[in-house]
Amino acid sequence: MxxxxxxxxxxxxxxxxxxxxxxxxxxxxxxxxxxxxxxxxxxxxxxxxxxxxxxxxxxxxxxxxxxxxxxxxxxxxxxxxxxxxxxxxxxxxxxxxxxxxxxxxxxxxxxxxxxxxxxxxxxxxxxxxxxDAIEDKPNHLGLYSVFIDESGKNDKYLMVGSLWLLRYGPDYIIKDLELKDWKKYSGITYEFHFTDMRPASLEQYKAFFIKFLSLYPEVGFKLIVVKNKGFTDVASAITDLTFHLLSDGIEHEHNSGRAPLPRKLDVTIDDEDLGSDAVKLANIKERLKGQGREGLFIGDFHAAPSGKSLFIQAVDLFVASVNRKLNQPGDNKPKDQLADFILNVLNLNLGKSNYDKSTVFELSEFSLDV
Known part of the structure; x- marks a missing residue:
């Protein structure tokens, strides 16, 4: 036995x-x-x-x-x-x-x-x-598809930037492939990362950003900034900033009438670590659900490598450009020229909010004269 x-x-x-x-x-x-x-x-x-x-x-x-x-x-x-x-x-x-x-x-x-x-x-x-079945979503529900990256962990200002798509249909694969074909035709084999940009590739970086906007003219960019001071855990601060960016961003889109609720929220962040990314996204998801905001339906939250997503590469250029202006002002090097170019294209004047294409949510006062 x-x-x-x-x-x-x-x-x-x-x-x-x-x-x-x-x-x-x-x-x-x-x-x-x-x-x-x-x-x-x-x-x-x-x-x-x-x-x-x-x-x-x-x-x-x-x-x-x-x-x-x-x-x-x-x-x-x-x-x-x-x-x-x-x-x-x-x-x-x-x-x-x-x-x-x-x-x-x-x-x-x-x-x-x-x-x-x-x-x-x-x-x-x-x-x-x-x-605990979730509430059924209405038919033909609208969308907030948000791609997120952060910058300034070791600088005076800490920030989280985002790119917002208000529609993401099957036809977007044609645009994705067109952008990849453009890269191939242009002989570009590298990923677009602000920190990796070299003087010889400045014009290609500019061309990519313009090409991206020409294919996705409806995108919007949002940023949240705070002084990087007094945090015992910067990772937790970034999680908090990401939550506030999403919450304020939804409020901004709804109140402006550009993308009113009801809508489903999908979020993609630049992956760093599988475990910490999962915890970060779960915490943000839970906090957004806890708000009980009528008409907001929580969708898919994922982490993706930047090399696989041109959307994350675009938001990397955006947030890194702001980081350059706030944390390393005063020079006229190629990276400064790229930052000026991107912010001018987006008509973003740091310190002012509620632009159609770009918005800054300020948790602390800041100036270009830092």
Whole structure:
């Protein structure tokens, strides 16, 4: 009997080990898929489905809408100008294949989730989520898609900057690819990081920022600044600044009438450390939920490497330009010229707020004459 119990325990240990390995594999696959979506590196059907789900709440809830967006985004040449015909229908990706990819992404990878009522209908709501199901989102919900970076950890002024998209649809992949093609055509193989900019690449940095804005003219930039003094934990201060930036940014967009609630909030930060990023995002998410702001629906919060996201590279240039003006003023070196160029393009006069393209939320007084 004892030997039998030992055998059963050993089998249980093996099963647990296998399950853990499977979970780790799924987590790794989910992270890799997410990074490809955020960087528009679309390799196969699953990547394409994930891209559609990331940019369309309707597609998360409806396989028919998922299929239609998939076809019109990635297989438009099959449909052609004459509209959908039976002949074309036979050539398009099968809805069943798209559904299987969607189910794996949502159920196994836990990405780009459907609304609670849809999950319940599909039979995927489990455990605590049944009791704490989130409020269903309205149809055709608007979006705040925010990309965030920080600067000034060791300087006089600490700041967090952000880039705001108010729409992010499947058609954006065309813009993403156009920008990457522009980089390739221009012979640019490096990432755009302000700190890495060399005098010889100044004009390419300027050209990138202009090209970016020409493809995404609707973006807005927001920044929050505070004197870097009296903090015992700068990382916690950055988390606080990020929360206030998002909260004040939502208020600004809503009250200005440019992007009123109700909307879903998606946030992407420049990744630094997987563990600390996860805690940081979870804390910010919890605080935003705690506000109980009517019409605000908390969406996906992720960390992504800057090399995979041109949006994060753009916000890096923005926040680093402000950092240059506030923390290293007075020179006319190439980086100062780039900072002046970017802030002039955005019509950002530090110390004044409520510009259409750029806004500064001030937690302490500051001046260019520092």
């Amino acid at each position: 004892l030997e039998e119990q030992k055998s059963n325990d050993a089998q249980a240990d093996v099963s647990t080990e296998v399950l853990t390995e499977k979970q780790l594999k799924s987590a790794q696959e989910a992270q890799e898929l997410l990074q490809r979506v955020l960087s528009s590196e679309i390799l196969d059907v699953r990547d394409r489905v994930a891209y559609i789900l990331s940019s369309s709440a309707d597609a998360r809830n409806s396989d028919i809408k998922l299929a239609w967006r998939y076809w019109t985004t990635f297989e438009s040449e099959i449909i052609g100008s004459g509209g959908l015909t039976e002949k074309a229908m036979l050539k398009l990706s099968k809805i069943s294949s798209l559904c299987r990819a969607r189910a794996k992404i949502q159920n196994e990878y836990k990405l780009f989730q459907a609304d609670s009522s849809v999950k319940k209908r599909r039979g995927t709501l489990e455990g605590k989520m049944k009791a």
